[in-house]
Amino acid sequence: MFNALVVEKDEDSGKTSAAVKQIGLDDLPEAEVTVAVEYSTVNYKDGLCIGPGGGLVRKYPHVPGIDFAGTVEESSDARYTPGDKVVLTGWRVGEAHWGGYSQKARVKADWLVPLPEGLSTRQAMAVGTAGFTAMLAVMALEDHGLVPGHGPVLVTGAAGGVGSVATAILAHLGHEVAAVTGRPETEEYLRGLGATKIVAREEINETVKRPLEAETWTGCVDAVGGAMLARVLGQMKYGASVSAVGLAGGAALPATVVPFLLRGVNLLGIDSVMQPYANRLRAWERVAKDLPMDKLEAMVHSATLGDLPGLGRDILKGQVKGRVVVDVN
């Protein structure tokens, strides 16, 4: 028997509740690889799946945790043997499939990647889905022409998980980084990660009044969406790109098409969940190379399985700073 965070749903009230419980190997879903999980983390989606589900969880009881890193214990797939260190993000693990908030997880071999060279399992989860996605967002900007030296790159939701990692990576790559935050108290933290300018959320969170404003940003990693993304589109420099990663501020996009038509602005969609294997490897290699480990450490808070119900509520309220690493043991 081993520990897992189990979410149950009361059929009468429809309410869910999460608690650490003992489960056994027979309780785990059928799949090729059993992993002894070492670390997991807390992403926005985890907040939904620990709590009311947000339409993501298919059936209860459920074990959330959309990402984990650990050691293979058993495998019926030739690509993995016991003792291999592995990482998992995406594929709807922790939503449609039981996830990483457990001392053991059983998953498809296709969903795993080998632990990237140069990272420990703890560091891989300090990066986690949020950091992996931040790297995909930066890579997409680069693939569309972003190079240092042409002006500031904007990061929205900067003190959150995606935003913190994007800030540190962009600064390390030599970009000037402007960090948007609704939490002025995080200024020192964000400057420590390499931000050179702090933009107050209120400054940029208003509904679009003019479709085009001064050409200000040479790229943007956007974790917020909604009115902020709409506004940012009109502030991009000619031909610049925005990586749309998240919807912490809303799913609607109250924008006009004018920035696309008159300034050749590109809106790039970033999905980490179904990302093909080759690009996953490429992103993890870039993380190991371009994310300074001292900056990563500065973002990390440690937690245990028992802390997760509270942390799930906090992340949904935008109150988690940086990255949480969950030691499931």
Ligand code: NDP
């Ligand atoms: P966090 O909660 O850690 O970060 C989100 C940040 O957004 C907050 O810290 C806050 O930053 C800001 N924010 C929160 N609420 C609002 C609001 N109402 N208006 C403006 N800003 C707000 O979450 P993550 O970094 O883990 O995820 C960020 C987003 O990216 C989420 O929507 C998530 O679902 C999405 N995501 C998407 C992925 C993909 O594959 N596309 C993968 C991973 C995440 P501050 O306090 O600095 O203002």
